[in-house]
Amino acid sequence: MGREELFLTFSFSSGFQESNVKTFCSKNILAILGFSSIIAVIALLAVGLTQNKALPENVKYGIVLDAGSSHTSLYIYKWPAEKENDTGVVHQVEECRVKGPGISKFVQKVNEIGIYLTDCMERAREVIPRSQHQETPVYLGATAGMRLLRMESEELADRVLDVVERSLSNYPFDFQGARIITGQEEGAYGWITINYLLGKFSQVSSNEILRDPCFHPGYKKVVNVSDLYKTPCTKRFEMTLPFQQFEIQGIGNYQQCHQRILELFNTSYCPYSQCAFNGIFLPPLQGDFGAFSAFYFVMKFLNLTSEKVSQEKVTEMMKKFCAQPWEEIKTSYAGVKEKYLSEYCFSGTYILSLLLQGYHFTADSWEHIHFIGKIQGSDAGWTLGYMLNLTNMIPAEQPLSTPLSHSTYVFLMVLFSLVLFTVAIIGLLIFHKPSYFWKDMV
Structure with missing residues (x-):
C-alpha cells in the first residue's frame, strides 16, 4: 500500500470515530435535557397544587x-x-x-x-x-x-x-x-x-365620630385616642377602643354641654351639713368673692366680667355664644389662636356650672362675685400670696443699731453745734470790724 492510500485510510477512520463521538454526545445531551424538562414540569405542578390547596380553617x-x-x-x-x-x-x-x-x-x-x-x-x-x-x-x-x-x-x-x-x-x-x-x-x-x-x-370601627355640644356648630377636629390618656387624671380610665382616631364634631348646645359637665360633680354624698360636691364641706356664702386667674380671663374674653350683668344675662349670653357657627367665630376673633378660641364655649359653661351648681351661688349671690384681673397694679393670682406666705416663714433678723447711743449722739450734736456757732460769730466779727479785732490782738 502506497503512502497516499495509507493517508486516505487513516483519514477515513478518524472521521468515522469523530462522527460516532458527536452522535453519542448529542444523544446524551438530549436525554439530560428531556429528563430535566420532565422534572421541571412535575415540580411546577407540585408547587402550583400545593400553593392553591385549600387552607385548613384557622x-x-x-x-x-x-x-x-x-x-x-x-x-x-x-x-x-x-x-x-x-x-x-x-x-x-x-x-x-x-x-x-x-x-x-x-x-x-x-x-x-x-x-x-x-x-x-x-x-x-x-x-x-x-x-x-x-x-x-x-x-x-x-x-x-x-x-x-x-x-x-x-x-x-x-x-x-x-x-x-x-x-x-x-x-x-x-x-x-x-x-x-x-x-x-x-x-x-x-x-x-x-x-x-x-x-x-x-358600627363604632366605621363611624368614629363624637358629636360634642361644648364646641361650636361646624367645628371639627381629629383626635388620637392615645392622647386622651396622657394625663395623670385620665390615665386610670384607659381602655382599648376599636379605633385609633376619632373626629369631634361640634353641635354648640349650651344646655347639653351644661348637663355633661354636671356629671363631673358628685352631689349624692355629703357627710356635713352642707357640701359643694364630692363630699367637700361648703360654708355659707357670705360677703364678696373674688374670681381670678382662669375665671377672669375666660369671662373677660366673653365680655361677662361687668358686675352689672346678672346671672340670668350671663347664662343667656353663653347660650348665644356657644350656638354661633365656628366659621363665624373664627372671623370675629381672627387674632385668637384656634386652640384657645375653640374651648371658650366649654370653659365658660364649666365656670357657670361650677359656680352655680358646684358652689351653689344663686341669682342674688351672683352679684357678690367680682371677676378680678388686677388690684392696685398687681395681678390677682396666687404668686403674690405665695411670696407673702414664704416670707412670713423666714426667721426675722435683729434690726440694725446706730453706731452711738442716744445720749452720746445728743451730747456730740450740741457740742459741735456750739463750736459751729462760735466759729460763725468770730467769722462775722472779723469780716465786719477787722481793725477792732487786730487792735485787741495787738
Missing part, C-alpha cells in the same frame, strides 16, 4: 357554661384566629342544655355533679375538632342560684364549685375555672352581648 373555639338557678346550659363559640381590632368575631355554633336543675340544687349530692355535666361535655368533644381540644378554654359562670347559696353558706357554695372544677378538669379542654358572677357583671355582660350581636361595636 379558627378557635371556646366553651361557656351558664349555671343558672333553674338549669345549666353549655354554649360553644367559634371565631377566626385572625382577630378584628384585637377582638374575636365570635359566633355561637352549639347550645346544649344540661338535663336537671341548677348546680345549687346539688349541694347535698355533690357526687352527682360529674354525671350531671357528662352529656353536654361529651357533645363538646364531638363538635370541637380533636386537634383543638387542649387549646379550647372552658369557663363556668354561676348566677342567681349560687349567689343565694353563697349568702346562706359560703362554705357550701365553695364546696359545690370545687366539685364542678374537678369534674370539668377531667376533660381534655383548657379549663379556666368556675366562679360566681355578680348581678352587675351579669347585666354588663348581657349589655355587651346585645350590642355586639346588633353590630353596635362594629
Whole structure:
C-alpha cells in the first residue's frame, strides 16, 4: 500500500470515530435535557397544587357554661384566629342544655355533679375538632342560684364549685375555672352581648365620630385616642377602643354641654351639713368673692366680667355664644389662636356650672362675685400670696443699731453745734470790724 492510500485510510477512520463521538454526545445531551424538562414540569405542578390547596380553617373555639338557678346550659363559640381590632368575631355554633336543675340544687349530692355535666361535655368533644381540644378554654359562670347559696353558706357554695372544677378538669379542654358572677357583671355582660350581636361595636370601627355640644356648630377636629390618656387624671380610665382616631364634631348646645359637665360633680354624698360636691364641706356664702386667674380671663374674653350683668344675662349670653357657627367665630376673633378660641364655649359653661351648681351661688349671690384681673397694679393670682406666705416663714433678723447711743449722739450734736456757732460769730466779727479785732490782738 502506497503512502497516499495509507493517508486516505487513516483519514477515513478518524472521521468515522469523530462522527460516532458527536452522535453519542448529542444523544446524551438530549436525554439530560428531556429528563430535566420532565422534572421541571412535575415540580411546577407540585408547587402550583400545593400553593392553591385549600387552607385548613384557622379558627378557635371556646366553651361557656351558664349555671343558672333553674338549669345549666353549655354554649360553644367559634371565631377566626385572625382577630378584628384585637377582638374575636365570635359566633355561637352549639347550645346544649344540661338535663336537671341548677348546680345549687346539688349541694347535698355533690357526687352527682360529674354525671350531671357528662352529656353536654361529651357533645363538646364531638363538635370541637380533636386537634383543638387542649387549646379550647372552658369557663363556668354561676348566677342567681349560687349567689343565694353563697349568702346562706359560703362554705357550701365553695364546696359545690370545687366539685364542678374537678369534674370539668377531667376533660381534655383548657379549663379556666368556675366562679360566681355578680348581678352587675351579669347585666354588663348581657349589655355587651346585645350590642355586639346588633353590630353596635362594629358600627363604632366605621363611624368614629363624637358629636360634642361644648364646641361650636361646624367645628371639627381629629383626635388620637392615645392622647386622651396622657394625663395623670385620665390615665386610670384607659381602655382599648376599636379605633385609633376619632373626629369631634361640634353641635354648640349650651344646655347639653351644661348637663355633661354636671356629671363631673358628685352631689349624692355629703357627710356635713352642707357640701359643694364630692363630699367637700361648703360654708355659707357670705360677703364678696373674688374670681381670678382662669375665671377672669375666660369671662373677660366673653365680655361677662361687668358686675352689672346678672346671672340670668350671663347664662343667656353663653347660650348665644356657644350656638354661633365656628366659621363665624373664627372671623370675629381672627387674632385668637384656634386652640384657645375653640374651648371658650366649654370653659365658660364649666365656670357657670361650677359656680352655680358646684358652689351653689344663686341669682342674688351672683352679684357678690367680682371677676378680678388686677388690684392696685398687681395681678390677682396666687404668686403674690405665695411670696407673702414664704416670707412670713423666714426667721426675722435683729434690726440694725446706730453706731452711738442716744445720749452720746445728743451730747456730740450740741457740742459741735456750739463750736459751729462760735466759729460763725468770730467769722462775722472779723469780716465786719477787722481793725477792732487786730487792735485787741495787738
